[in-house]
Amino acid sequence: MNHAIDTDLASALRALPELLHEPVGLWLERFVDRHPGALDGLGAATREQLLGLVACSEFAGNALTREWPWFREVLAAPGALPDLAVDLGGADADSSAVKSRLRRFRNQRLLHILWREAAGRAGTATTLGCLSTLADNLVAASVQSAVAGLRERSGRVRDAEGREQPLMVLAMGKLGGQELNFSSDIDLIFLYPADGESDGARQLSAQEYFTRLVRQVVALLEEVTADGFVYRVDTRLRPFGESGPPVVSFSALESYLLRHGRSWERYAYVKARVIPTAPGGGKHPAAAELMTGIIEPFVYRRYLDYGVFEALREMKALIAAEARKRQLAANVKLGPGGIREIEFIAQSLQLVRGGGDRNLRTTGLQPALKELAQTRDLSAGAAAELDAAWLLLRRVENALQAMRDQQTHELPREPADRARLALAAAHPDWEAVRSAIERQRRIVSGHFSAVAFRGRDDQRASGTLDALSAPWAARAGEEEWQSVLQQHGFRDAPALAGLLVRFAGSTAVGQADRAGAKRLAQFVPALLAELREHDDPATVLQRVLAVLEKILRRSAYVALLNENPSVRDRLVSLCEKSAWLAEEIGRYPLLLDELLDSRLHEEVLTREEMSLDLERRFDRLAETDSERLVEALSQFQRAMLFRIAVADVAGKLPVMKVSDRLTELAEIVLQKALAIAWRDLTDKHGHPRAKNSRGHAGFGVVAYGKFGGMELSYRSDLDLVFLHDSTGEQETDGDTPLDNNVFFARLVRRLVHFLNTQTATGAMYQVDTRLRPSGQSGLLVTSIDAFERYQEENAWTWEHQALLRSRPVAGSALIAREFERVRSETLRQRVRRDRLRADVIAMRQKMRAQLDKTDAERFDLKQGSGGIADIEFLVQYRVLQQANRHPAVIHYPDNIRQLGTLAAAGCLGPDQVTRLQDAYKRYRLRLHRLALDEQPPFAAADEFADDRRYVTDLWHQVLGEAL
Secondary structure, three states: OOOOOOOOHHHHHHHHHHHHHHHHHHHHHHHHHHHOOOOOOOOOHHHHHHHHHHOOHHHHHHHHHHHHHHHHHHHOOOOOOOOOOOOOOOOOOOOHHHHHHHHHHHHHHHHHHHHHHOOOOOHHHHHHHHHHHHHHHHHHHHHHHHHHHHHHOOOOOOOOOOOOOOEEEEEEEHOOOOOOOOOEEEEEEEEEOOEEEOOOOOOHHHHHHHHHHHHHHHHHHHOOOEEEOOOOOOOOOOHHHOOOOEEEEEHHHHHHHHHHHOHHHHHHOOEEEEEOOOOOOOOOOHHHHHHHHHHHHHHOOOOOOOOOHHHHHHHHHHHOOOOOOOOOOOOOOOOOOHHHHHHHHHHHHHHHHHOOOHOOOOOOOOHHHHOOOOOHHHHOHHHHHHHHHHHHHHHHHHHHHHHHHHOEEEEEOOOHHHHHHHHHHHOHHHHHHHHHHHHHHHHHHHHHHHHOOOOHHHHHHHHHHHHHHHHHOOOHHHHHHHHHHHHOOOOOOOHHHHHHHHHHOOHHHHHOOHHHHHHHHHHHHHHHHHHOOOOHHHHHHHHHHHHHHHHHHHHHHHHHHHHHHHHHEEEEEOOOHOHHHHHHHHHHHHHHHHHHHHHHHOOOOOHHHHHHHHHHHHOOOEEEOOOHHHHHHHHHHHHHHHHHHHHHHOOOOOOOHHHHHHHHHHHHHHHHHHHHHHHHHHHOOOOOOOOOOOOOOEEEEEEEEHHHHHOOOOOOOOOEEEEEEEOOOEEEEEOOOEEEEHHHHHHHHHHHHHHHHHHHOOOOEEOOOOOOHHHHHHOOEHHHHHHHHHHHHHHOOOHHHHHHHHHHEEOOOHHHOOOOOOOHHHHHHHOOOHHHHHHHHHHHHHHHHHOOOOOOOEOOOOOOOOOOOHHHHHHHHHHHHHOOOOHHHOOOOOHHHHHHHHOOOOOOHHHHHHHHHHHHHHHHHHHHHHHOOOOEEEOOOOOOOHHHHHHHHHHHHHOOOOO
């Protein structure tokens, strides 16, 4: 060994794996010969790190030898990130000088990035990010240089309106995800916004101009010179691949994606990202148009897109076949459990939900895993395991490529290279790193199977499926179906056979596209196999097939059921228990998303959880315009209504708690809808001024009826009254002011429109405003002063009954307090008690005559004698009668607690109250059950006989009038 190598260096060399002593020692001798004394003055730790870097990477050794003067300056600031801003030497630099600067800059910065990781100053994710930023800057510098050269002859391209058209560079693959490897190709697509012509001395069409420009850019990056190359550029992801033009317009890209875009391209475009190529690192405004107007609509669907897993399995099969053909078992990218499988897991789940969740529209894998852990598609544990596996495999992949600046993904066979990899991956030896890699690949394979195949192997294990698939594929008749079903032990085979034949001949099945027919052929046998053990399979099959008829137009929902056997199980269970739930799912297939949550049958929603769910949904929205917000609010309302009903049919919520949850849901929805409507109007007109011109006027919403009484059911209307505290001639404080009264009227109309509007998930609520002062002839929104005058001077007894079941639910706290004051004073001091009994009896008789549907065979639970309405009127009469002497009885707006206060005040006996409360709950429970099974609100005539008799007797006792 050369005498110039001192004892400290020799000691550092011996600290390396024995297999690397000779190659590193040879490099050290050459380096010291070329740079005598270069290592003098460096600390022992730095020398060890330098030798460790050379041991891991022959490229680093060569680069250190060539670039030592520059790198010595790097060592002066060991903690600093590499400077990645490219300087090409000014506009006068010729092509050869530009190429040389690009290549030397690239090699220097690669060396710096490698050094920081080898020295423990940067982790894998940081290294990949720096490599990607370096590539972005080198691509941008190449574009700017090529543009400057072409501009001298041909000027700039301008469209018909004279606007300059830039070259847009779309990064794909790992560069798009800002996860570039050390020696990776860069996948690029070149685009320009619109057609036109150049304005220089030599005019060119946009296509000609940008084609020449792209060729120059690629040459600057790809051509091998004495200084090496910058990047190998792969443009095969462009429209029509290698047979397509090297650069296309936005409209040509959009046309291609709409007409020819394939499933694998949707996966590829998940990684698409515009590289900032403008001087100063800025993005052209057209970049947003490209991403949001063309690429994202192609990649992401507005619905849950479970059809992506079919494409995933096809791609995986092709890769697996190629891996077997090329013997890629040792390939950390394409082999089993490799990097590509992790990417497929994340991308497939991004595609499923990314249409409605903007947070999932990320190009990076680690951010995607983090976001997926917030959804119900990946558990936090699975996301953490995949992240750890990805980091190890990417570190290994990067170390492999850094050895000799070669694109490779194969684990090495040479002992020296295995030692290099172990050292670079911070493992003690080859066996340790190999074992770690295999362990992570097994984990990845398990997660990939769980996501891509989702229990499909278990499905096929049943021989029954094959037997049931044959008659469906052959479009069998009823006799053949009946024979097959009987052979396999199905109950009620004739009824099942009839349902299947009618369904197979339905218009929906006949119009299903190829994908839908294929998905249906998988689903129907699996469904039948599950129904074999059911007591009433015909009823369940009828309801499930009705759901299928409605969702077949968008067969991705059938794919969802195929990909998630647990969802199919839950669908069958709910259809068995509730016709209403089955109908809801058919009308609003997005509810199938709720069935993905395993907690559906295990946990009961609280108000806090519903509010948090809404905020999460809004935080993740891809759009923020009012129409989209209201659609998302409607989806939330429908989903929560569904979850409450599931808990109801499962017996996890008593009837009063069901009403509590439904009422709380309506409050949450109303408050959010009001916030959206308020934002829309105040953005345009400003806020309504208060009467003293200081501060803002208040607005409030008051709930009446079942909403006010916290007794909502599944199809209840919302009885609402709207109040404000503006007086006099005031207007809003915006640039386009409105009179306050006009502002509040528009606000109410907009709010009611939001709640009533039919979206893709139906209308949220029907709003009834007839309980406002003067009814339909009165103003839609009333001042609190006018409301009080009306209650004092004009309100009828039935309006005082209605006021008893009212409470503020949204808007200004000041309005709420004022309303409570008016309500209290009215119910205590303004009720006409001298005529109260006669008014209550007359109103009840009128309602019964118009609404009671009781007959010899059935009892109308709501309006029949001794039913719900009689209990409500009886309670209201007693509360209004006693409110002046016992103010506490008006405190609550609901019947159950009003009865409690009547008992506490001695206005009704404890036994009377208990009997009324129990009867009321029993009636309400039956109504809920009937609603969930799509039945009218009737019981058999002889049911509830004791409850009815008790209510009618008590009515006679309290009001002195027979029912």
